[in-house]
Amino acid sequence: MNTLGLAFQQAIDMISRGDPELVEIVLLSLRVSLTATLIASGIALPIGAATGVAKFPGRQVLIVIFNALMGLPPVVIGLLVYLLLSRAGPLGDYGLLFTPTAMIIAQTILIVPIVAALSRQVIEDAWSEYSEQLRSLGAGLTQSALTLLWDTRFSLVTVVLAGFGRAAAEVGAVMIVGGNIAGVTRVMTTAIALETSKGDLPLALGLGIVLISLVLLLNAVAYGVKRIAQRRYG
Amino acid sequence: MNTLGLAFQQAIDMISRGDPELVEIVLLSLRVSLTATLIASGIALPIGAATGVAKFPGRQVLIVIFNALMGLPPVVIGLLVYLLLSRAGPLGDYGLLFTPTAMIIAQTILIVPIVAALSRQVIEDAWSEYSEQLRSLGAGLTQSALTLLWDTRFSLVTVVLAGFGRAAAEVGAVMIVGGNIAGVTRVMTTAIALETSKGDLPLALGLGIVLISLVLLLNAVAYGVKRIAQRRYG
């Protein structure tokens, strides 16, 4: 059987067996990436709304910076967070390096620019329609930003899913700040990288299939919820 | 001096010295990621427009799949392309493995779902406004899709930049299919990973700074061009 076939077989095996080690890794992956997505959205959506709505000096510079930061390599973010959290670094005393918390921090930093840049575009597009009406109603910038976040919420789902996808897929940052410690900070992507380096390509791919199935499931749920809400609240 | 300071110093050094090895790596990075972005946009924008405009059976499934594929790890894509291009694989005869072409293929596959999913959202939002008018004018789905791609072109710039950012930042796929061979397939991100594994964090970070400066520059140019065009053509 070829590698791909083996990979699918491995994936099905692992899932049907409910391999406890795999379950642990899956749960940690979800915990880290979902938490990071949540925190990042909490930070980035307001930034996106603000840069979409307000005309302040330096706004264009900020937009370019966020657009560019979408291209910041996870490894670099990993290194920066590593330096920050390392015992020798400014936050070393908290002992966060090689913990899931460190991984959440790194992934949050990774996806904040993505969610900010993409939501800025969505909100800016809506703002061109709403701007005069909201200003006439006396909405300040904050209120306008909040209104637009609400009114574009169905489009923003896709933006947040893009952020989640990035978090779930990246390995560079979590590898460096998490250390891929078995049972502690091993997540799906670092496990895949490990098996690849062991030359066990079928297992690596099998894990990849498990991961993407999981992401698919989550996306289907998110899309379903969005559709229902959209049908109800238009 | 701390690591970050050293990193900045290294970055400035490398840039001012015009280190020929660095220049080569930078040019290859740009070539690979820009080509991949171009090809991926050529494939994904039509897909995004089609899924945004047409109501065909399976459309929702397709949308969920593309949303989910934004979360496909680069390593997994790397492995798949590796298997495809490996001597034992179906396309082994072309001898593409460990060439820049292989890297372009992998990055293209990586960003097609991103550009497709995000452009789908942009186009779908516009479609809700244009739909009846275009249908009334007798536009078929293809014509409608093309019209919307054109009419939303300024918003799509951000989408394409997100794709480029993802390509420029990823390391997992190009490492596997390129092999990070010095002088042949070494790009910025694989060089950063290498220096990291050597424990030379300042150099790794320095390269990261060079990379992000480059991406920043490209983004500034893209944004500037967009603004000028937008002012002229509304």
Place this chain on the structure above:
Amino acid sequence: MGYPGTLLPLQLDGVTFTAGGRTILEGITARIEAGPRTVILGPNGAGKSVLMRVCHGLLAPTAGTVKWNVPDRPGRRRQAMVFQRPVMLRRSAWDNITYALKLAGVARKDRDRRAQAALEQVGLSRLAQSQARVLSVGEQQRLALARAWAMRPEVLFLDEPTAGLDPTATGEVHRIIQAIHDAGTKIVMTTHNLGLAKYCADEILFLNEGRLLEQTPAERFFTQPASAKAHAFLCGELLWH
């Protein structure tokens, strides 16, 4: 100008349309013949715009049938519609017309000629190169009419074509509609401008709360409408409270 009579008559049978849990059109049966200018009247929210969309094929009825004499599948090319809130494409006024003509498969050299004639008709030649989306509301309304007219449709749907037009433009649009009609195009129109309705209409469809209360020759409608609602409507006395 087209092949009058081939698309028409249009036959609606028990057309019902529901959306958002509401019945917007209810069992509408009517026959729209080639020839007479048909004006749909009714209060706000009666369902006039929805009915036009159903006829034009943009909305599929929830129940009932809409039947043209000749099926008009290939892209609605023989009909045109001016929406109550026309959507302008992000290009110049000129390009909005030529692009529509291109979509309709009109040859390149004809496009320019037609676009020029259409813009002149509605008095927008001066603004041909302006971005369509920054035109004033009335100018956009006129551009939409020019765009539809340039298509040389067999059937032209006009949803409130004079709302937002200045008195001169309103007068001109009366004249244009007359000219289009004379050239053999079937006009189906809604309006709240009773003056315009009296001037243009050959027959009236009166809608109220999604029901077709009457289909009457215009002359009779304005003097002795069949339904009490129509009478109240004409007197501006349909009560809300």
Place this chain on the structure above:
Amino acid sequence: MGYPGTLLPLQLDGVTFTAGGRTILEGITARIEAGPRTVILGPNGAGKSVLMRVCHGLLAPTAGTVKWNVPDRPGRRRQAMVFQRPVMLRRSAWDNITYALKLAGVARKDRDRRAQAALEQVGLSRLAQSQARVLSVGEQQRLALARAWAMRPEVLFLDEPTAGLDPTATGEVHRIIQAIHDAGTKIVMTTHNLGLAKYCADEILFLNEGRLLEQTPAERFFTQPASAKAHAFLCGELLWH
């Protein structure tokens, strides 16, 4: 209902506005006093909507000054405007009003009361829970008026408030405008409905191609307008060709 006289008079001095390389308003000097209902007339594209936006503070003049008696920075809270193409927020008709009131800082219990009264005024109580964006054009127009009226502004800008309204609604809106005026709110309005203008206006600003050709008491304007253009406008004879 507010504090009449505090915001007004509004003084425009040499107001010029250019955009897209065109001069849209040119050196407009006018004084808008508390009291009389001001109606801005002029052909399509004259600059009426732009002028209103400038007065309302949504657009900054390229040259010249716009001066209220009392600077009205804090969010334009003492003015309201009904746009020619009102934008509805993605919520119910009811929420569109209460949300606007919330933005204006109105206490929660007042909001509900005012929303109810406003919807009743424009005959939309029945549709309170409908999504605002699926309302018919005329219904949206009325909702926008209700939303602005619920704010109890000192100055109310109305840009074509009756376009798209059915005859009953038009009549009702006449009455509502009258009532708002009687309650002490300053009305500044554009309209292409000369009947409405005659009925409502105390003074007329006549705009043409971005220039203010006259500011005249309504009675005089309709019988003997000062400018030839205005005369032609009233006769529907402003030529395009």
Place this chain on the structure above:
Amino acid sequence: ADKFITVASTTSAENSGLFREILPQFKQKTGIAVRVVAQGTGQALDTGRRCDADVVFVHDPASEEKFVAEGHGVKRHGVMYNDFVLVGPKSDPAGVAGGKDITIALKKIANTKTPFASRGDNSGTHKAERRLWQAAGIDLEKAKGPWYREMGSGMGATLNTAAQMNAYLLTDRGTWLSFKNPVELAILVEGDTRLFNPYSVILVNPTKCPNVKKDLGQAFIDWLVSPEGQKAIGAYQIGGKQLFFPNTNANS
């Protein structure tokens, strides 16, 4: 909470599956969990230097000595060794198979310009490889050409790549034995004493790094060099082949 220490380790020790085998035994005995962060030797030492690990587990004697000399580590303890092997395509285009002298093999490869995949990442293996080229009398800077490919990646990745390129490479036996994608590769040269590959453990210096869990870390080191630990290391096999050899005597 649970007692644990963090060990920054070279990848070969982790990827070979050794830790997975022996750490549970250590935990059962002492109750101490060992968290292994697998990195290249260079990065592992850097992690130690930043006080982010309690113990480092590496295989590059020269840099280890430097690490201790600079006061980052307390003391080197030799733990085990295995050996490097020259792996290459079964077809053996350079004709080196069966030889016992690594330098002769390397000379043949260089002379025939047969593809050679170097780690190129300053890892322990990479440094050993460069020492061997030197011993063979080949100046890499001069001899380098397209045949000599610096992969700049870990052992596993380099093996994956070499397998596709039909290239020779130097690898440690542990990684080789546990490697699951050998395709067309085979061991061609082994057994030369210059292919000796010693692994050491070093406790990160608690006076420089107050957060180091010196007692727990020392307990781990003590156990590794104890007869019990040494026996556990020696007992680890893959496919009936021993990967690592106890090495307490080699302590310097």
